Amino acid sequence: MGRRAHISDADLLTAATRISARLGPGRATVADIAREAKVPIGSVYHRVPSRAALMADVWIAAAERFGTEFLMLLAAADKLDAAVEVALLTPRFTRTNHAAGVVLLAHRRDEFLDDAPEESRTRAARLSSDLQKGLTEAARRLLPRDKRGRERLAVALIGVPYGAVRVFLPQAMPPVELDPVIAAAARAALG
Amino acid sequence: MGRRAHISDADLLTAATRISARLGPGRATVADIAREAKVPIGSVYHRVPSRAALMADVWIAAAERFGTEFLMLLAAADKLDAAVEVALLTPRFTRTNHAAGVVLLAHRRDEFLDDAPEESRTRAARLSSDLQKGLTEAARRLLPRDKRGRERLAVALIGVPYGAVRVFLPQAMPPVELDPVIAAAARAALG
DNA sequence: GCTAAATTAGAATATAAATTCTATATCCGC
DNA sequence: GCGGATATAGAATTTATATTCTAATTTAGC
Numbered sequence: 001m002g003r004r005a006h007i008s009d010a011d012l013l014t015a016a017t018r019i020s021a022r023l024g025p026g027r028a029t030v031a032d033i034a035r036e037a038k039v040p041i042g043s044v045y046h047r048v049p050s051r052a053a054l055m056a057d058v059w060i061a062a063a064e065r066f067g068t069e070f071l072m073l074l075a076a077a078d079k080l081d082a083a084v085e086v087a088l089l090t091p092r093f094t095r096t097n098h099a100a101g102v103v104l105l106a107h108r109r110d111e112f113l114d115d116a117p118e119e120s121r122t123r124a125a126r127l128s129s130d131l132q133k134g135l136t137e138a139a140r141r142l143l144p145r146d147k148r149g150r151e152r153l154a155v156a157l158i159g160v161p162y163g164a165v166r167v168f169l170p171q172a173m174p175p176v177e178l179d180p181v182i183a184a185a186a187r188a189a190l191g
Numbered sequence: 192m193g194r195r196a197h198i199s200d201a202d203l204l205t206a207a208t209r210i211s212a213r214l215g216p217g218r219a220t221v222a223d224i225a226r227e228a229k230v231p232i233g234s235v236y237h238r239v240p241s242r243a244a245l246m247a248d249v250w251i252a253a254a255e256r257f258g259t260e261f262l263m264l265l266a267a268a269d270k271l272d273a274a275v276e277v278a279l280l281t282p283r284f285t286r287t288n289h290a291a292g293v294v295l296l297a298h299r300r301d302e303f304l305d306d307a308p309e310e311s312r313t314r315a316a317r318l319s320s321d322l323q324k325g326l327t328e329a330a331r332r333l334l335p336r337d338k339r340g341r342e343r344l345a346v347a348l349i350g351v352p353y354g355a356v357r358v359f360l361p362q363a364m365p366p367v368e369l370d371p372v373i374a375a376a377a378r379a380a381l382g
Numbered sequence: 383g384c385t386a387a388a389t390t391a392g393a394a395t396a397t398a399a400a401t402t403c404t405a406t407a408t409c410c411g412c
Numbered sequence: 413g414c415g416g417a418t419a420t421a422g423a424a425t426t427t428a429t430a431t432t433c434t435a436a437t438t439t440a441g442c
Binding site for chain 3: 003004005006039040041042043046
Binding site for chain 1: 429
């Protein structure tokens with residue numbers, strides 16, 4: 001077999017997520033991440049081919065977790081009022097997964113993906129296109145009259161909660177009192 | 192007197208604003224900015240003491256332009272419906288000043304200020320505190336019953352339009368059809 | 383207990399970009 | 413038209429980090 005690792009790959013990803021949430025992906029150095037994970041710098045390069053690949057993994061892991069839930073809820077929404085519930089995923093996810101929430105909401109996707117290897121880019125592109133598809137389909141169902149239905153849905157279910165939560169991130173947690181405000185705003189944005 | 196400069200300080204700031212809007216402040220190199228401004232690298236250092244100070248200036252200039260208008264409108268708002276108009280400043284400002292809008296909305300304040308010299312930090316802190324003061328005062332006037340009035344106002348007039356516009360930035364322009372959606376959402380968020 | 387595999391460990395090297403330095407050009411008032 | 417002031421110009425240096433390299437450990441199976 002060989003020597004067993006101090007930490008798992010998941011632990012490294014968690015450390016990288018925490019550090020890049022705190023400092024932003026551009027300022028998260030490999031040394032910072034290694035320190036947070038309590039492994040030497042060299043060990044990091046046994047797990048991942050490059051800092052850029054690790055950063056991409058951080059974003060992809062966070063986006064996958066959020067996206068899966070989002071699309072599940074969205075697909076199940078049969079009425080506009082049910083769609084409004086989807087908008088509440090953003091503050092809820094952020095409370096449960098603060099670091100991943102900060103990665104997705106307080107930083108930019110491109111900061112994580114700019115130097116990413118091709119494979120990571122492909123996975124990230126797939127996530128984005130899945131989201132677009134989900135929105136398009138939901139718009140056809142929920143806003144059949146609206147020519148710009150998908151855009152409206154994106155603004156109401158992603159943009160509005162995103163902006164509301166951003167008022168508090170990255171330092172603070174979005175308070176629970178925010179949720180009804182988001183719901184009301186999203187509902188109004190849906191027309 | 193001495194040799195006259197090829198470009199003005201304002202031109203340099205404009206170039207820095209454009210480049211950092213496009214690449215993000217972390218990836219905007221002095222060489223990139225010098226090229227955009229059509230001056231040699233060395234000349235940049237005749238104008239500003241450091242890259243960090245220039246980046247701080249970029250953010251401060253954008254925030255000052257936006258903040259002044261925002262606070263003026265907010266101070267003049269005497270009813271909730273007038274406050275809703277304030278929320279529309281964000282998409283309008285972004286259309287008129289795309290680069291400055293992207294600086295303020297698609298990047299993070301801290302990315303511009305992290306390494307800033309003390310003087311820039313102080314100016315930036317003043318801008319933030321002016322905004323807080325304006326919001327507090329407006330909350331007292333417009334939402335006297337609401338214990339979290341300032342927070343609510345921040346979410347409705349900053350967070351909501353910010354999130355809505357972010358759906359389109361940095362590549363696209365927020366379409367004019369977005370404005371009524373923002374107005375409706377902001378109005379709803381105000382309760 | 384020995385050996386090969388897998389990992390820790392961190393020093394050495396490479397790289398990219400900020401900053402500084404040295405020279406050169408232009409301008410204005412005299 | 414001369415001299416100090418100010419800017420251009422870009423090469424040289426420094427600095428901060430990513431990446432690579434060489435050893436030294438630890439483990440499982442023989």
